Amino acid sequence: MTRTAFVARISAAGPDDVSGLEAALDGGLPADGVVALLGKTEGNGCVNDFTRAFAVRALSDAMARRRPDAATAVSYVMSGGTEGGLAPHFLLLGRRDVTGHEVPADDRAPEGAALAVGGARTAALPPEHLGRLAQVRLVADAVRAAIADAGIDDTADVHFVQIKCPLLTADRIAAAEARGAATATRDTLKSMGLSRAASALGVAVALGELALSDIADEAIGRDTALWSGRASTSAGVELVDHEIVVLGMSRAWTGPLAVEHAVMGDQIDVEPVRGALRRLGFTADGQLGPEERGALVALLAKAEAGTTGRLRGHRHTMLDDSDISSTRHARAFVAGALAGLVGHAEIFVSGGAEHQGPDGGGPVAIIADRTRLPSRRSER
Incomplete structure (x- = not known):
């Protein structure tokens, strides 16, 4: 089967x-x-x-x-x-x-591998573990389980790991303190960044991008030299565990869908994304036209303002705006850059890229239906 x-x-x-x-x-x-x-x-x-x-x-x-x-x-x-x-x-x-006979010949994996999807969930995270090595370990184990669920044998074939992780609330902090435990922060907004950070580092450990020994509690959310090129994490109040989705390629799967990834070096670094589109078979030199746009099934990306307050040498104010969180600025900014490349803005851009790509940049994943590309249709 x-x-x-x-x-x-x-x-x-x-x-x-x-x-x-x-x-x-x-x-x-x-x-x-x-x-x-x-x-x-x-x-x-x-x-x-x-x-x-x-x-x-x-x-x-x-x-x-x-x-x-x-x-x-x-x-x-x-x-x-x-x-x-x-x-x-x-x-x-x-x-x-x-x-095998149920898959039309035109829909079979043309390069011998196709999109593989796996999922896993962790146990509930004690609030005092958020933003610390315990969260990194918990996530790393669950990412490995999701990779196994997808039937992917080599971590090099994993292109994107999407995680929903918890955050701290006043009640969760109080519950930890009632047990005599201290949380990594008492600032609920900062807890979102710490949770995203520890979760991303868990992905890096599971994929072999980093060793657990490379990470210390004090580096989580602070050391921008530590990052994963395939992690995307988003924190929310609606859960206390982690939901993990792995996207990769496997020869054990068939079908027309394929996934590729790229890493943006900063918020306007679209050329690596263009390279990923090329590897999937897109040929447009500029913005994708209508004839290729239909083959783009999904685009997922991380976005952040970066810690320097500058973009290619020029000052920006995303980090200095007290009215609007920098993550909100970054989502809109990166979405605009990517929309200009692919020709629409129905894209999944998640803000807050702690340890997800280099400082100011972020990973991107593209899912494409290769049978809908004009180059594939002309081969039939």
């Missing part, structure tokens, strides 16, 4: 809009094969962004009508903040078993 992945990008009229999800499932995508739902919701992306929990509730309720175990078997990774032209949307990722 062979597996094939499916991915649907679904526009959303609001965090509770499940009509697109229901249409996709009514159209034949199997509910029991759904691994994860990723979403961009139009809140502020900060501690009190309850659009994420609102979307999770709506999506999980819709899934539960078709799948009894949907609350625990499916990962719901919501990223708040659709600043600028970012379009609210959901990504439905899943898999199903197929036999």
Whole structure:
């Protein structure tokens, strides 16, 4: 038995809009094969962004009508903040078993490998472990489990690891202190960055990009020399554990979908992303035209302002704005740069890239349907 992945990008009229999800499932995508739902919701992306929990509730309720175990078997990774032209949307990722004759010849993996999707969840994270090595270890173990779930044998074939991680609230801090434990911070907003940071370092350890011995508690969220080129982490108030989704390539899978990744060196470094598009078979020299845009199934990216306050030598004010969090500026800025490259803004840009790519940059993943590329169609 062979597996094939499916991915649907679904526009959303609001965090509770499940009509697109229901249409996709009514159209034949199997509910029991759904691994994860990723979403961009139009809140502020900060501690009190309850659009994420609102979307999770709506999506999980819709899934539960078709799948009894949907609350625990499916990962719901919501990223708040659709600043600028970012379009609210959901990504439905899943898999199903197929036999060789069930896959049309034109849809088989042309290069002998295809998109593989895996998932895992951790146990609940004690608040006092957030932003510390205990969180790094917990996430690393779960990433390894997700890679195994995807059937990927070599970590070099993993292109992106998307994680939803918890944050601290006043109640969670109080619960830890009642046990005599101290949290890494009492600032709930800063806890988001620490959680993203430790989770990203967990990915780096699982993928062999860093050794656990390279990391100390005091380096988490501070040492910008430590980073993963394939981690994307997002913190939220709606959970206390970690939901992990792995995207990679495997010869044990078939189908038309493929994934590639790139690392942006700064917020306008689109050339590595153009290189990833080339490796997938896109040929446009400038912005993708309509004939190739249809083959772009999903684009996921991390964004941050960087710690220097400068971009290619010029000062910016993202870190100095007391009215708007720098993560909100960065999401809009990077989304604009990437939208200019691919020709639309229905892309998954998550702010806060601690240890996710170099300082000021971030990893990017592209999922493409190779059979929809003009170059592939002309070969038939």
